[in-house]
Amino acid sequence: MIPVRQWDIVRFRIRPQDRDLHPGIVLSGEEWCASAHMTNLNVLACSKRVPRDQVKPHQVVLNGVDGLEFQTTVDARFLYVITKDGISEVIGRVSPERRRIIGRRIIEVLRLLL
Numbered sequence: 718m719i720p721v722r723q724w725d726i727v728r729f730r731i732r733p734q735d736r737d738l739h740p741g742i743v744l745s746g747e748e749w750c751a752s753a754h755m756t757n758l759n760v761l762a763c764s765k766r767v768p769r770d771q772v773k774p775h776q777v778v779l780n781g782v783d784g785l786e787f788q789t790t791v792d793a794r795f796l797y798v799i800t801k802d803g804i805s806e807v808i809g810r811v812s813p814e815r816r817r818i819i820g821r822r823i824i825e826v827l828r829l830l831l
Contacts, residue, residue, distance in 0.1 A: 722747060740808060741763055743759075755801075758798070762791075768788070
C-alpha cells in the first residue's frame with residue numbers, strides 16, 4: 718500500500734474494472750490516510766484539460782505548480798470512495814492556494830450552508 722496524505726494527487730481507477738488510471742485528489746484527513754485500519758479514502762476525480770475547452774463552474778485547473786505535467790481539471794461535483802490499495806502512485810500535491818479554491822468550489826457546487 719502506497720502511503721498518501723491529504724491533498725496528494727494520485728493515480729487510481731474510478732471503478733476496479735476500469736482499464737485506465739485517472740488522476741485524483743485525496744481529501745480524506747491525515748489521520749484517516751495514515752491509519753492501517755481505515756482502508757477507504759475520499760477522492761476528487763481529475764482529467765487532462767484540453768486547451769480549447771472552457772473551465773466549467775464546477776472545475777478547478779491544476780498544473781505544474783501542483784506537480785503535474787499538463788493542465789488538469791478537478792471536478793468538485795462528486796466525491797469518489799476508493800480503497801487505498803487502488804492507488805497506483807502519487808504524482809503531485811495540490812498547492813496551498815489551489816486547496817483554498819477547491820474547498821470554496823466544493824462548498825459552492827454542493828451548496829453547503831455554513
